Amino acid sequence: xxxxxxxxxxxxxxxxxxxxxxxxxxxxxxxxxxxxxxxxxxxxxxxxxxxxxxxxxxxxxxxxxxxxxxxxxxxxxxxxxxxxxxxxxxxxxxxxxxxxxxxxxxxxxxxxxxxxxxxxxxxxxxxxxxxxxxxxxxxxxxxxxxxxxxxxxxxxxxxxxxxxxxxxxxxxxxxxxxxxxxxxxxxxxxxxxxxxxxxxxxxxxxxxxxxxxxxxxxxxxxxxxxxxxxxxxxxxxxxxxxxxxxxxxxxxxxxxxxxxxxxxxxxxxxxxxxxxxxxxxxxxxxxxxxxxxxxxxxxxxxxxxxxxxxxxxxxxxx
Amino acid sequence: xxxxxxxxxxxxxxxxxxxxxxxxxxxxxxxxxxxxxxxxxxxxxxxxxxxxxxxxxxxxxxxxxxxxxxxxxxxxxxxxxxxxxxxxxxxxxxxxxxxxxxxxxxxxxxxxxxxxxxxxxxxxxxxxxxxxxxxxxxxxxxxxxxxxxxxxxxxxxxxxxxxxxxxxxxxxxxxxxxxxxxxxxxxxxxxxxxxxxxxxxxxxxxxxxxxxxxxxxxxxxxxxxxxxxxxxxxxxxxxxxxxxxxxxxxxxxxxxxxxxxxxxxxxxxxxxxxxxxxxxxxxxxxxxxxxxxxxx
Numbered sequence: 001x002x003x004x005x006x007x008x009x010x011x012x013x014x015x016x017x018x019x020x021x022x023x024x025x026x027x028x029x030x031x032x033x034x035x036x037x038x039x040x041x042x043x044x045x046x047x048x049x050x051x052x053x054x055x056x057x058x059x060x061x062x063x064x065x066x067x068x069x070x071x072x073x074x075x076x077x078x079x080x081x082x083x084x085x086x087x088x089x090x091x092x093x094x095x096x097x098x099x100x101x102x103x104x105x106x107x108x109x110x111x112x113x114x115x116x117x118x119x120x121x122x123x124x125x126x127x128x129x130x131x132x133x134x135x136x137x138x139x140x141x142x143x144x145x146x147x148x149x150x151x152x153x154x155x156x157x158x159x160x161x162x163x164x165x166x167x168x169x170x171x172x173x174x175x176x177x178x179x180x181x182x183x184x185x186x187x188x189x190x191x192x193x194x195x196x197x198x199x200x201x202x203x204x205x206x207x208x209x210x211x212x213x214x215x216x217x218x219x220x221x222x223x224x225x226x227x228x229x230x231x232x233x234x235x236x237x238x239x240x241x242x243x244x245x246x247x248x249x250x251x252x253x254x255x256x257x258x259x260x261x262x263x264x265x266x267x268x269x270x271x272x273x274x275x276x277x278x279x280x281x282x283x284x285x286x287x288x289x290x291x292x293x294x295x296x297x298x299x300x301x302x303x304x305x306x307x308x309x310x311x312x313x314x315x316x317x318x
Numbered sequence: 319x320x321x322x323x324x325x326x327x328x329x330x331x332x333x334x335x336x337x338x339x340x341x342x343x344x345x346x347x348x349x350x351x352x353x354x355x356x357x358x359x360x361x362x363x364x365x366x367x368x369x370x371x372x373x374x375x376x377x378x379x380x381x382x383x384x385x386x387x388x389x390x391x392x393x394x395x396x397x398x399x400x401x402x403x404x405x406x407x408x409x410x411x412x413x414x415x416x417x418x419x420x421x422x423x424x425x426x427x428x429x430x431x432x433x434x435x436x437x438x439x440x441x442x443x444x445x446x447x448x449x450x451x452x453x454x455x456x457x458x459x460x461x462x463x464x465x466x467x468x469x470x471x472x473x474x475x476x477x478x479x480x481x482x483x484x485x486x487x488x489x490x491x492x493x494x495x496x497x498x499x500x501x502x503x504x505x506x507x508x509x510x511x512x513x514x515x516x517x518x519x520x521x522x523x524x525x526x527x528x529x530x531x532x533x534x535x536x537x538x539x540x541x542x543x544x545x546x547x548x549x550x551x552x553x554x555x556x557x558x559x560x561x562x563x564x565x566x567x568x569x570x571x572x573x574x575x576x577x578x579x580x581x582x583x584x585x586x587x588x589x590x591x592x593x594x595x596x597x598x599x600x601x602x603x604x605x606x607x608x609x610x611x612x613x614x
Contacts, residue, residue, distance in 0.1 A: 109599050120553050121598050124591030131588035241420055248417050285428025292421035293401060300410030
């Protein structure tokens with residue numbers, strides 16, 4: 001066991017070294033480096049949703065709201081404090097904590113709802129956050145409102161993004177294997193039975209929601225420090241769908257699936273952009289949608305689902 | 319006071335359009351427990367076909383509505399046949415179908431944005447008739463409002479007739495009550511589901527044409543917000559319930575219009591969805607939904 005942990009740690013370190021080397025030498029161009037960073041940021045956010053939906057079974061259509069809360073909070077803190085490593089770290093923490101707090105406040109009441117109803121409530125919550133971001137300039141002109149927010153110092157280098165992504169995955173993997181994680185999975189499988197076995201379902205659902213939301217907030221905080229322009233439309237309902245698609249395509253209850261799909265999905269979209277001639281650029285959305293439909297019909301349990309996700313056997317909850 | 323009544327009438331116009339969309343959501347949900355995300359896009363196609371009907375092909379507007387309803391009925395059946403039925407046949411989990419519905423929705427939006435289909439830009443709709451304003455005492459009401467409200471009432475009455483007075487309607491209610499038992503009684507469940515999509519999509523198409531007449535601007539992405547709000551209305555009223563969808567939609571229209579008129583236009587959408595969350599928390603089955611015991 002111990003030897004295996006060391007092997008994994010070594011492999012990750014090696015991977016990091018290799019990628020950093022390729023980036024420094026310019027073999028990976030600045031353009032693709034940016035895509036790589038984005039894919040890792042999306043991974044962090046998707047791991048968060050994987051905890052909420054994939055492992056605890058709480059359907060959420062508003063994940064981008066936490067992402068947005070994190071990005072705006074972190075951007076605000078960073079802009080107020082000015083550039084510098086301590087301010088950056090504080091901004092990351094603030095983004096994650098703010099998103100976690102919002103998740104707690106919204107989660108406590110709405111996690112009583114089930115399946116589709118929870119989905120629509122989180123969707124509504126996402127729209128509300130979007131509207132608030134659109135009007136955020138009334139709270140503080142720094143936030144920019146519907147015009148967008150600019151001037152957040154671009155401090156999120158590859159070191160930060162890579163290791164925070166590794167940290168997020170590590171955190172999630174350990175959480176899932178802990179007794180809390182097993183209790184969360186039991187809620188996904190059958191909430192009533194889990195309740196009867198003495199699992200504190202409310203507390204655990206909230207825990208998963210808060211941790212998942214905080215991870216999305218962290219991802220948003222990184223995003224704010226990597227891409228110089230923040231706009232409310234970056235955090236709307238379509239973005240929530242993006243993350244949901246990643247988690248479902250990867251297979252519910254498969255962390256590996258989530259990570260691989262998140263990275264693959266971002267690269268697929270960019271690859272389409274690179275490979276399609278410019279006059280067919282409009283086709284990108286069509287291809288995206290078709291890939292999604294065909295994948296879903298061919299493998300409804302997700303790409304890597306199957307062993308851990310009992311998709312096909314799960315009873316429809318009315 | 320006069321202004322208030324006029325705002326209520328504006329809200330009624332909006333709410334009635336939402337109602338036609340909400341009916342499709344609620345019927346489909348009642349039968350196959352699916353949030354048909356593509357429904358808002360069928361509404362958009364309806365608006366475009368209607369627009370082509372009266373503005374380009376020069377059809378009289380009632381004919382344009384009927385043509386649009388027929389086209390969308392076919393589109394709705396095709397979506398169900400090509401995208402949802404294969405998943406149902408596999409016994410895929412609900413969520414897989416839901417994601418597929420999202421995929422269909424994106425597909426319709428991006429496909430119709432292509433230059434050789436509808437094109438990505440907004441189009442301004444020229445109404446096929448001059449808008450007249452009538453005065454009932456101090457309150458003024460426009461011919462568009464009367465038109466919208468009348469057409470919706472006629473269609474809802476028609477739906478009521480189909481669902482409660484015809485064999486197809488009886489089969490739909492049976493399938494929605496218990497799909498397996500209905501199949502055992504010899505009902506062709508797939509065909510009933512197909513009819514449900516056809517009827518729901520035709521209603522959405524009519525809503526699309528009315529929307530284009532009332533708020534004369536259309537684009538391939540116009541279906542997203544009305545779709546979400548109509549779905550919200552269906553949940554608000556109690557999803558699966560036809561009177562519930564109507565009630566929810568009317569309330570939603572009022573909430574949106576009155577908020578915009580008297581409180582703030584900036585937070586209009588936030589307030590609409592805030593109400594939804596409150597209703598879900600206080601009465602999760604919706605206003606008219608049956609809060610039956612959960613099946614374990």
